[in-house]
Amino acid sequence: MKHILFLKRSLHLSAVMTLAFAVIPHSNAQSPVWPDTVVITATRYPVDKRLTGRRVEVVSAEQLRSLPAATVDEVLRSVGGMEVQSRGGFGVQSDFTIRGSGFNGVLILIDGVRFNDPQTGHFASDLPIPVSEIERIEVLRGPASALYGPDALGGVVHIITKTAANPRPKAQAHATYGSNDYRSYGGFYSYKLFNTRLGGAHQSQRSDGQVIAKADGSPVLRQGVPLRTDFDQRASTFAVRHRFESSVLNFRTAYDKRDFSAWHFYSASPADSAREATKTWWNQLSLSRDLGDGSWTLSGAYRKHWDEYRFNPISLANESTSRQWVINWTVLQPIGDKLTVSGGITGEQRSIESNSLGKHSDQQGGVFATILATPFEHISITLGGRADYDPNYGFQTSPAASLAYVLNKATLRAHVGRAIRAPGYTERFLNSTLSNPIGRNIGNPDLKPESAWSREVGVDYYATPVLTLQATVFLRDTEDLIDYTKTGAGDLNWVARNIVSVQTKGFEMDAQYQKKLGRRSDLQLSGSYTFLDANFQQEPGVSYKYVLSNARQILQAQGRYTRNRMTYSLQQLWKEPLVGKRYAVTNLRAELKPFRLFGIRFYGEVRNLTNEKYTEIFDAPMPQRWWMFGIRY
Numbered sequence: 153m154k155h156i157l158f159l160k161r162s163l164h165l166s167a168v169m170t171l172a173f174a175v176i177p178h179s180n181a182q183s184p185v186w187p188d189t190v191v192i193t194a195t196r197y198p199v200d201k202r203l204t205g206r207r208v209e210v211v212s213a214e215q216l217r218s219l220p221a222a223t224v225d226e227v228l229r230s231v232g233g234m235e236v237q238s239r240g241g242f243g244v245q246s247d248f249t250i251r252g253s254g255f256n257g258v259l260i261l262i263d264g265v266r267f268n269d270p271q272t273g274h275f276a277s278d279l280p281i282p283v284s285e286i287e288r289i290e291v292l293r294g295p296a297s298a299l300y301g302p303d304a305l306g307g308v309v310h311i312i313t314k315t316a317a318n319p320r321p322k323a324q325a326h327a328t329y330g331s332n333d334y335r336s337y338g339g340f341y342s343y344k345l346f347n348t349r350l351g352g353a354h355q356s357q358r359s360d361g362q363v364i365a366k367a368d369g370s371p372v373l374r375q376g377v378p379l380r381t382d383f384d385q386r387a388s389t390f391a392v393r394h395r396f397e398s399s400v401l402n403f404r405t406a407y408d409k410r411d412f413s414a415w416h417f418y419s420a421s422p423a424d425s426a427r428e429a430t431k432t433w434w435n436q437l438s439l440s441r442d443l444g445d446g447s448w449t450l451s452g453a454y455r456k457h458w459d460e461y462r463f464n465p466i467s468l469a470n471e472s473t474s475r476q477w478v479i480n481w482t483v484l485q486p487i488g489d490k491l492t493v494s495g496g497i498t499g500e501q502r503s504i505e506s507n508s509l510g511k512h513s514d515q516q517g518g519v520f521a522t523i524l525a526t527p528f529e530h531i532s533i534t535l536g537g538r539a540d541y542d543p544n545y546g547f548q549t550s551p552a553a554s555l556a557y558v559l560n561k562a563t564l565r566a567h568v569g570r571a572i573r574a575p576g577y578t579e580r581f582l583n584s585t586l587s588n589p590i591g592r593n594i595g596n597p598d599l600k601p602e603s604a605w606s607r608e609v610g611v612d613y614y615a616t617p618v619l620t621l622q623a624t625v626f627l628r629d630t631e632d633l634i635d636y637t638k639t640g641a642g643d644l645n646w647v648a649r650n651i652v653s654v655q656t657k658g659f660e661m662d663a664q665y666q667k668k669l670g671r672r673s674d675l676q677l678s679g680s681y682t683f684l685d686a687n688f689q690q691e692p693g694v695s696y697k698y699v700l701s702n703a704r705q706i707l708q709a710q711g712r713y714t715r716n717r718m719t720y721s722l723q724q725l726w727k728e729p730l731v732g733k734r735y736a737v738t739n740l741r742a743e744l745k746p747f748r749l750f751g752i753r754f755y756g757e758v759r760n761l762t763n764e765k766y767t768e769i770f771d772a773p774m775p776q777r778w779w780m781f782g783i784r785y
Contacts, residue, residue: 193290193310195524195534196264196299197447197484197494203524203532205554205565207233207610207624207660211289213314218712218721220741220757222328222336222357224289225277228309229725230710232662232680233293233624235703237768239417241759241775242357244383244410245428246277250293251626252656252684252702253306254633257573257602259296261310263402264480265436265453268303270502271474271509272578274418275457278432279311280387280406282355284324284340287314293660294626295571295606298536298552301498301518302574305604305630313404314342315351315391330757330780334359349393358384364415364773372415374425375465381773383412389434399441408432414461416772421591423464431458446485453478472506474577495521509581509595516542516574532556540572544580545601548572563612573602575634579648589645593636593697596648604630610660622662630654633688636697646697651688654699658684672716679709686730700730701769717745735766737774756781 194204201208209231221227223243229236237247237255247255256273259266262281269275289311296304325339338355361381364372371378389406414428438451455476462469482496496519503513520538527533534554541547552569582595610624631653636646665677683705690696707726712719721741728734743755759778766774 191290192264192312193261193292193296193308195494195522196482196496199492199524202558202563202612203526203534203556205532205534205556205567207293207565207608207622209233209291209293209662211291213287215710215712216283216286216289218719218741218743219710220721220723220739220759222283222355223277224279224281224283224286224311227283227289228291230678230680230708230723231291232708233660233682234291234307234309235682235706235727237701238774239414239769239772240361240381240383240412242359242383243277243385244412245274245414245417247274247769248276248309249702250291250307251628251658251682252686254573254602254635254698256576256579256634257303257305257571259300259304259308261300261308262434262453263311263313263404263436263438263451264449265438265451266300266478266500267311267434267453267455269455269457269474270476270514270577271457271459271472271504272576274578275430275432275459278408278410278430278457280408280432280434281311281313281389282338282340282353282387284326284338284355285314285351285353285389285391286311288312293624294567294608295550295552295569295604295628297540297550297571298538298569299520299522301520301538301540301550302516302542302548302572302601305571305573305602313351313389313391314340315349315393315402315404324751324784326782326784328357328780328782330359331778332359332361334778334780336780336782347395350391351393352388352390354386354388356386358382361413362773362776364413372425379413379415379425381413381415381775383410385410385412398443399439402436402438402440404434404436406432406434408434416770418593418770420770425464426462428459428461430460432456446483448481448483451480468507470506470508472504472509474504475502477501490526492524493521494524495519504577504581506577506581506585508583508585509577510585512577512581514542514544516540530558532558542574545574548601548603561614564610565612566607566609568605568607570603570605573604573634575599575601575648579634582648591644592646594645594647599634599648600632600650602630602633602650604628618665618667620664622660624660626658626660628656630656633699635699638695640693651696651699652691654686654688656684656686658682669715673714675711675713677709677711680707682706682708684730702730703727704730705734717748719743719745733766735764736762737764737766738762752783752785754781754783 190198191201191208194206225246235249239245248258292308296308323341328336336357340353342351364379387408391404394401411429414426433456436453440449457474460471480498484494486492498518500516518540522536525533537551554567557564580595583589583592606628608626613621632650660682662680668674705728709724711722723739726736738761739759741757745753757780763777
């Protein structure tokens, strides 16, 4: 009964908001706001997103260039339904959640291939692809294990690179200087020679950071020296794309290196004065062949990740190296005009060597199939299923079904699906090599995978030629959710275990407005509101570390206004956590193109305009007001 009442209230509120926006008068002289209509992530192949029955948001290359954001996680802070829980800001390290999932429950793809680290979801943001090399980012909200296997419980973030998207030959460079000796430089290039296209990019940013202060305002000291939120990050990539008569070969190699203060990244202990360094190597190869009425793609990747974490100067550093091989083979076959069948096989080999987790290796494999049918003029039905096998948890199945009813000015959609999330090496084996750990997080090798059934219904309404509205109501029931717990006041360690079931319900509302105001003037606005409510039966005397770390309400907005040679951009975030105080952060950017015939641009940014003091995980400090100025060409 509570579920029905929640759905009724949410749908009523969505309808009221839709009608309120719809009465806004706009010119009818422009095409409807259907940007990036074709998406890949919802089906594994290009398809009109109105037919998928899913909520997919696209961040375009134009948005990537204009936002006051230098890293992928900073860009994703504007995506509705998605929460980025950052440690230190500036892309140093972030956890991703979608619709209240855990930080291990979001799958990251690079050009269709799994990127997630087998050790922990904390390393999901160690992306070796500079923003300047990204053509677009697709974010699929809701479960996707039926397509991609384990870990796509909350959703999928799909990074599509410029070389893979086949852009025009070009090059660009930028340099930025800002507060606290912030320095950033980088660029990208793309060049075509006959049927071969070469591309690459580099990005570097570093800063002395801000002084970390205690609650009374005095600095936190390490060996008598004030601690700062310093960081040094570098990422480089090179890619080749060669087109044969009926095939395309893609290769990419990428590298990311980071060194940063990790004060209170994983704990709130007064003894914590941690530092951390990571390195990520990424190599990817794919071959696609066009069969005329169908196609197939064989892709694979190798990822190596190194991490060194030192809790304080007198503690032994935790050093870990994980390796991962991934292979995918997918087939696409249309059958007539109203049916498309796709499927494939995936495999994964992963391992880790660590002085705190030990030495382990695993394998995982899966098969999947999807049918997309349009039996009637306005109706699209998608049925899919996947079976995965892992020796750690046996066979798991992930069925899914979607329905879309496409009208001239609206699309009604519904989806139901099961998803799983496999425990990582950290959750299974952390500190297992210590004889008497005290005050630590402790892994559990007997963990079961999380599983969840999700249901959602939504509407995409093209209110006017310049205004699009979306509303979605969702419900997720998760079993065997994994979290670190303490079972009593005398328990000094946090132990990973499967806790009781958790029910997450919520709704999302999104709006996009885009209007050309003149020959050299245009305005783009977008906003999202997400409400989440998580319910679980808390065991008496048990403390939980992450289960209540999500936000209850999130309001996100971004805007861009161009007039003649000036462009102004805004990024706004307001968040009310389930536990903790609410806060709001505003980022601004202004860019000037002084010469009509030359591509030189000067820009200035201010991050955290109102100088809000806030944290997103434990009490790891986030950047206060920060000024930056730069040039790009």
